[in-house]
Amino acid sequence: MSRRSKQRDETRERIVEAAAETFAERGFRGASTREIAQRARVNQGLITYHFRSKDDLWRAAADRIFGMLRTQLRDGLRGLESRDPRERSRQGIRAYVRFAAAHPELFRLMVEEGKSSDERMCWLVDTHLKALFDGFRGFGGSGLDPALVPHAYYVLAGAASLIFAVAPECRRLTGLDPESNSAVERHAELVARLLVP
Amino acid sequence: MSRRSKQRDETRERIVEAAAETFAERGFRGASTREIAQRARVNQGLITYHFRSKDDLWRAAADRIFGMLRTQLRDGLRGLESRDPRERSRQGIRAYVRFAAAHPELFRLMVEEGKSSDERMCWLVDTHLKALFDGFRGFGGSGLDPALVPHAYYVLAGAASLIFAVAPECRRLTGLDPESNSAVERHAELVARLLVP
DNA sequence: CTTTTGACTTGTCAACTGAATAAATTGAGC
DNA sequence: GCTCAATTTATTCAGTTGACAAGTCAAAAG
Numbered sequence: 001m002s003r004r005s006k007q008r009d010e011t012r013e014r015i016v017e018a019a020a021e022t023f024a025e026r027g028f029r030g031a032s033t034r035e036i037a038q039r040a041r042v043n044q045g046l047i048t049y050h051f052r053s054k055d056d057l058w059r060a061a062a063d064r065i066f067g068m069l070r071t072q073l074r075d076g077l078r079g080l081e082s083r084d085p086r087e088r089s090r091q092g093i094r095a096y097v098r099f100a101a102a103h104p105e106l107f108r109l110m111v112e113e114g115k116s117s118d119e120r121m122c123w124l125v126d127t128h129l130k131a132l133f134d135g136f137r138g139f140g141g142s143g144l145d146p147a148l149v150p151h152a153y154y155v156l157a158g159a160a161s162l163i164f165a166v167a168p169e170c171r172r173l174t175g176l177d178p179e180s181n182s183a184v185e186r187h188a189e190l191v192a193r194l195l196v197p
Numbered sequence: 198m199s200r201r202s203k204q205r206d207e208t209r210e211r212i213v214e215a216a217a218e219t220f221a222e223r224g225f226r227g228a229s230t231r232e233i234a235q236r237a238r239v240n241q242g243l244i245t246y247h248f249r250s251k252d253d254l255w256r257a258a259a260d261r262i263f264g265m266l267r268t269q270l271r272d273g274l275r276g277l278e279s280r281d282p283r284e285r286s287r288q289g290i291r292a293y294v295r296f297a298a299a300h301p302e303l304f305r306l307m308v309e310e311g312k313s314s315d316e317r318m319c320w321l322v323d324t325h326l327k328a329l330f331d332g333f334r335g336f337g338g339s340g341l342d343p344a345l346v347p348h349a350y351y352v353l354a355g356a357a358s359l360i361f362a363v364a365p366e367c368r369r370l371t372g373l374d375p376e377s378n379s380a381v382e383r384h385a386e387l388v389a390r391l392l393v394p
Numbered sequence: 395c396t397t398t399t400g401a402c403t404t405g406t407c408a409a410c411t412g413a414a415t416a417a418a419t420t421g422a423g424c
Numbered sequence: 425g426c427t428c429a430a431t432t433t434a435t436t437c438a439g440t441t442g443a444c445a446a447g448t449c450a451a452a453a454g
Binding site for chain 2: 411412
Binding site: 024025026027029030108110111113114115116117121122124125129130133147148149150151152153154155156157158159160161162163165166167168169170171172173174175176178183186187190191194195197 | 221222223224226227305307308310311312313314318319321322326327330344345346347348349350351352353354355356357358359360362363364365366367368369370371372373375380383384387388391392394
């Protein structure tokens with residue numbers, strides 16, 4: 001790859017990363033392309049250059065987050081096929097908690113977009129969430145009352161992620177820094193034990 | 198109370214209710230006084246008349262939500278002093294889930310404001326959340342490792358509320374309407390059993 | 395070495411948004 | 425019927441919005 005197109009990809013990546021954070025924090029409407037550009041230390045005009053519109057940029061940002069989630073979940077479950085299925089479930093939950101801690105944008109974006117039923121929400125569900133939900137269904141849903149599967153899914157997502165999504169609030173409210181390594185592991189263990197007793 | 202000031206209070210109430218919903222959905226920045234006025238079926242000028250500024254209105258909206266939460270939690274726990282403490286905890290959790298279902302604004306607002314550490318978040322923590330957290334500490338925190346109390350608090354909040362906060366998404370993703378009576382009760386039971394085995 | 399190409403910058407624009415308020419209107423209560 | 429609070433209408437004006445056209449510059453191609 002030429003030096004130029006390497007630079008190009010680095011820039012695009014910086015923009016998408018900044019976009020993911022900003023959209024997650026402020027919502028689609030509340031995020032401005034200018035703020036995204038500033039965070040990415042990039043000129044505002046570049047955004048329209050690389051991504052045709054704010055809408056396209058949003059989709060690229062969502063793709064990025066869910067791509068990372070897929071990767072990390074796959075890695076976290078590698079080589080566990082032979083173990084006790086309950087322990088395997090716990091391991092999956094721990095991997096998910098660790099991801100939620102490292103990337104609070106995922107949860108923020110989900111809440112931000114899941115609230116209203118507009119076009120973006122539909123795209124998100126059809127493009128990324130359906131696959132994720134089906135994965136959960138096959139993963140931990142076996143042996144569970146089918147009527148409880150949706151409930152369990154949202155219980156897990158909420159229990160695992162909220163504390164990291166509102167980290168500033170958590171610090172002020174409880175004095176605990178949820179982003180510290182020990183807190184992440186404590187949280188992972190608690191959620192895993194509660195959901196798979 | 199005269200007919201006039203009754204009308205006045207009704208109007209104020211309508212505005213605050215619409216404001217709570219709008220702030221919860223769009224965030225402080227993303228919510229416009231125009232949209233709030235439209236939702237409340239009220240003229241935009243009235244907002245500045247009744248509440249001095251957008252900031253004051255936001256605080257009134259937060260007061261409303263947390264006031265309702267306090268009331269409902271108190272009512273949900275009335276007359277249970279003599280029972281088994283574990284069942285009492287479960288009853289409290291069920292009451293909280295029912296509130297989260299009836300008022301998804303609470304969770305949406307918490308996530309919306311907890312993300313960044315600005316003045317509003319501090320006000321929210323100091324004015325409302327500290328009391329709530331202390332209540333939780335005394336309520337379910339007894340017999341729990343003190344280091345786990347913050348984690349348990351956010352696990353409960355997330356597990357109980359997320360499914361209702363993203364109800365549109367849940368409907369499209371799973372086909373389940375989380376706002377139906379049966380779903381609310383199923384969720385309450387699941388969360389209560391998981392957190393207090 | 396020159397030309398071309400493509401990443402990036404600058405400047406600008408029209409549309410729209412924001413909160414706030416001043417002036418006009420209404421109608422209940424004295 | 426007069427008064428004044430509640431409400432509406434109309435307007436202000438500053439700031440922001442996404443988008444884009446024209447220009448810059450350096451790396452690659454020939």
